[in-house]
Amino acid sequence: MSAMIEFQNVSREYRTGDHVLKALDNLSLKIDKGEFVVILGPSGAGKSTLLNLLGGLDTATSGKIIVDGENIVDYGDKALTKYRAKSVGFIFQFYNLIPNLTACENVELMKDITDIDIYGGKILEAVGLRGHDNKFPAQLSGGEQQRVSIARALAKEPAMLLCDEPTGALDSNTGVLILSLLQNMCHEKNTTVVIVTHNSKLADAADKLIKIKNGQIEEVTINENPSDVNEIKW
Numbered sequence: 001m002s003a004m005i006e007f008q009n010v011s012r013e014y015r016t017g018d019h020v021l022k023a024l025d026n027l028s029l030k031i032d033k034g035e036f037v038v039i040l041g042p043s044g045a046g047k048s049t050l051l052n053l054l055g056g057l058d059t060a061t062s063g064k065i066i067v068d069g070e071n072i073v074d075y076g077d078k079a080l081t082k083y084r085a086k087s088v089g090f091i092f093q094f095y096n097l098i099p100n101l102t103a104c105e106n107v108e109l110m111k112d113i114t115d116i117d118i119y120g121g122k123i124l125e126a127v128g129l130r131g132h133d134n135k136f137p138a139q140l141s142g143g144e145q146q147r148v149s150i151a152r153a154l155a156k157e158p159a160m161l162l163c164d165e166p167t168g169a170l171d172s173n174t175g176v177l178i179l180s181l182l183q184n185m186c187h188e189k190n191t192t193v194v195i196v197t198h199n200s201k202l203a204d205a206a207d208k209l210i211k212i213k214n215g216q217i218e219e220v221t222i223n224e225n226p227s228d229v230n231e232i233k234w
Ligand SMILES: Nc1ncnc2c1ncn2[C@@H]1O[C@H](COP(=O)(O)OP(=O)(O)OP(=O)(O)O)[C@@H](O)[C@H]1O
Pocket: 014, 021, 022, 023, 041, 042, 043, 044, 045, 046, 047, 048, 049, 050
């Protein structure tokens, strides 16, 4: 497998007065195309910072982030916007749904940035939201809104899906349904999936487990026989 993503000596510093906090400290890692990657680490370790840098939502202080052969740290605003729109699907805890569009319309919005046919109702059904197509975000629960945002991220079939605690607001059955969908995207569409979580049980399902501590890599484990998400005892 080719290394689709490579962090080379990446640091992200935050300065407050004389104090410099290194959210990421000279971190290097590789992620292959189509890998199901789980990132674990204590609170404040730098997990979200890593995901934000990879998604082009934040800029590294130093180092290179190579994606498909290009260093995205060098991208200007226009190239970054295109990168985020075309290559990356975000599944974050904030939903960012458009309030005056229905669930189905929120998903089908992705038609504007992709060439693939998108049938909102079908994707909503896959995330367990059959029959909710015509509801507006305010008529849905927090977990349902999160599933609409997940459906929206899946709809554009991006090369990579970046997920920050994707099941945080969901009950355990729905959480497994979503994780299973993500694992299937990896296996069937060769999507690279990177999940930041506090749930260490997900480690068994990962092709690659990356543990982060104090902005640095603590351990990388390759799992030769990852479990199916549905087989894990949650
Ligand atoms: N905008 C910011 N300004 C200053 N410090 C920040 C900023 N964003 C993050 N940090 C600091 O960077 C460090 C890493 O934060 P990050 O959010 O990446 O951690 P995390 O591993 O995702 O934590 P959690 O599991 O609690 O979400 C923390 O010490 C945090 O306080």
